[in-house]
Amino acid sequence: MTRRPRRVRLAISAVLAWTALLGGTSGAVAAAAGDGLRYGATTVLVPGVDYRTFTYRGAHGTARGHLLTVDLRTPGVTVDLLHPGVVAGRGKVSGLANAAGAVGGINADFFNMSESQHPGVPATGAPVGPAIAAGRALKSAVPLGQRFGPRLPPGTSTEDVLAVGTDGVARLDRLRLAGSVGLEEGTVALDGLNQYALPVGGVGAYTSDWGGASRLRAACGDDLKRGAPCSDDTYEVTVSQGEVVDVAERPGEGEIPPDAVVLVGREAGAEALRTLVPGDTVDVRQRLVASAYGGGYRFAVGGCPILRGGFPLAGLENRVAATRTAAGYGAGGQVMYLLALDGRAESGAGLTVLELASLMSGIGSQAAVNLDGGGSSTLVTRAPGAPAVKVRNHPAGGTERLVANGIGVFAGG
Incomplete structure (x- = not known):
């Protein structure tokens, strides 16, 4: 046999x-x-x-x-x-x-198409996951509870992407945001980049890549439920060329100049930003970090x-x-x-x-x-x-x- x-x-x-x-x-x-x-x-x-x-x-x-x-x-x-x-x-x-x-x-990618659960808050049209175009990081991922789309299989997340590296090879990978906001009193973690939703207690950065859409949606929902109420504990800081030029209690809208960044905080993040006044120096840094490939991506989509x-x-x-x-x-x-x-x-x-x-x-x-x-x-x-x-x-x-x-x-x- x-x-x-x-x-x-x-x-x-x-x-x-x-x-x-x-x-x-x-x-x-x-x-x-x-x-x-x-x-x-x-x-x-x-x-x-x-x-x-x-x-x-x-x-x-x-x-x-x-x-x-x-x-x-x-x-x-x-x-x-x-x-x-x-x-x-x-x-x-x-x-x-x-x-x-x-x-x-x-x-x-799936995207923020409507806001029926938050009357008066306009939908942004922004996608769920990270995005890289022509090697430029445009945004990071929203919290898991804030995503749109079918249920994710176990072990996956909103940070998962299909990407092509600088070597011309396609991969599945995960892109997380690594960022910080350097204040005169210390450093605060950056929790979002051009996202329609921020984690509870977080601080997000919005650049000219965001566009002119309202940033109100950033403080709506929570980490577990997209339809949770919007937070009324918010603060916004506009930084131009490393210096605070404006502050506001409520997230705004309008085009952001290429040399500026708008910081939006909710809850603990808002409290940290309230220490800032016009004229203060702020150093905002952000990048997307891959889990599997270290050569850099020229394209990625959630x-x-x-x-x-x-x-x-x-x-x-x-x-x-x-x-x-x-x-x-x-x-x-x-x-x-x-x-x-x-x-x-x-x-x-x-x-x-x-x-x-x-x-x-x-x-x-x-x-x-x-x-x-x-x-x-x-x-x-x-x-x-x-x-x-x-x-x-x-x-x-x-x-x-x-x-x-x-x-x-x-x-x-």
Whole structure:
């Protein structure tokens, strides 16, 4: 009798253990990733960037979607953040892509879309997670309890990002804010950078990258509940060229000059800022620190991790089918996959988060994130020789939604 090699037995045992962990239904979903996936014809947008349609059979029916495959090894092919020029702003993916000269793109992070729980406080349009564009850190992550989007799987956080390093390799990583406010009496920790929500007792910095939107939302909700009341214990300090030039009891609005920074404090943070008066010297420092990669990122966007090492994460939602957007990478981070489904009214089916993870694995992703879906899901491409991009999927509701940011694909730069 031929003895089965021990390495093969261990591999089979690992697969069976993973299937048991997910449960019978989830295991069947994962197993269907290959035989439930069908591709349409491939269009080469530019060398290294392909577009194609697909269908995928899920538990709620057959979903139809659109896929960009981006080979980061191709000279001149890159990805970067699509955004409307400020953190607290929104735009259509097609408009953002055209303005940036992208050959393709998708919508990205969940964002502060509405404020029904805080009457009189305007929504900012700002995204949940960290963001880096062209190597420039734009913002850090809001507290976990303040995020928008589906439930995060265990072990993940609002600081998780899909990113591309200065080495041109895509990764899943975590970006935390490391910052301080140096006062004449001592140093105060900086708890936020251009965020629509600050932690209770914290101090946040707002720069010209924030835009002119109101900063009132920064003191609403708490670390555990987004809809908690707004704090009435706030203080705002405007610093220009290292010197305090203005103070206010209530967060304001309006454009921030490039040489200035606005500090907003709530509760203990407000108390610390109240020691400042015009003319005081203040030293504000901030940077985003990566957990896994020390070489620096030229692009990063927040997202909900759903796939690592080719396997769906434990605890993914597997009941509600919806229109989804996802991004991931394979080939050791050298190939990226950007995906958006058709709106359910057009396709007749959506996918659960677990099905989305299984689909990304079937496409070839080793790691992936779930991005903002529903009416936000949008994928655009620019055909060879065309002057502008075209929306390829059918957004839910029939028209493009204004979104906080996206992932753009570029060639020749």
